[in-house]
Amino acid sequence: MGMFTPYILTNTPLSANGVYHSNFTPTTSERDVYSIIAMASSNVGGTLYVEQSVDGINVIRADSLAMASYTDSNGNTNYSAMLKVAIVAPFVRVSYVNGSTAQTWFVLTEVFTKV
Secondary structure: OOOOOEEEEOOOOOOOOOEOOOOOOOOOOOHOOOOEEEEEEEEEEEEEEEEEOOOOOOOOEEEEEEOOEOOOOOOOOEEEEEEEOOOOOEEEEEEEEEEEOOOHHHHHHHHOOOO
């Protein structure tokens, strides 16, 4: 299929202006990984990041996407972002910066893919 199992990084709501960083994950050639897909969903907006590193400490590349609002089938307004990034560095992590309102719910996931 070319895709691994999605992994929930966190589902703990963040405070106003809160930040979440996953650990850097090695992207060695043995894993045969080419891309990462990160997805964030919440009741308030924020910004999703995929960050890459050559040493697992310092970020050398950051791709970001602000969450867009949507209305679910119950009429609730929520926010979501999905970001697919080609992996070119030996380490990658997912980060999220919350907006100025505390979240009441939050889900952040990642999946590695070969495509």
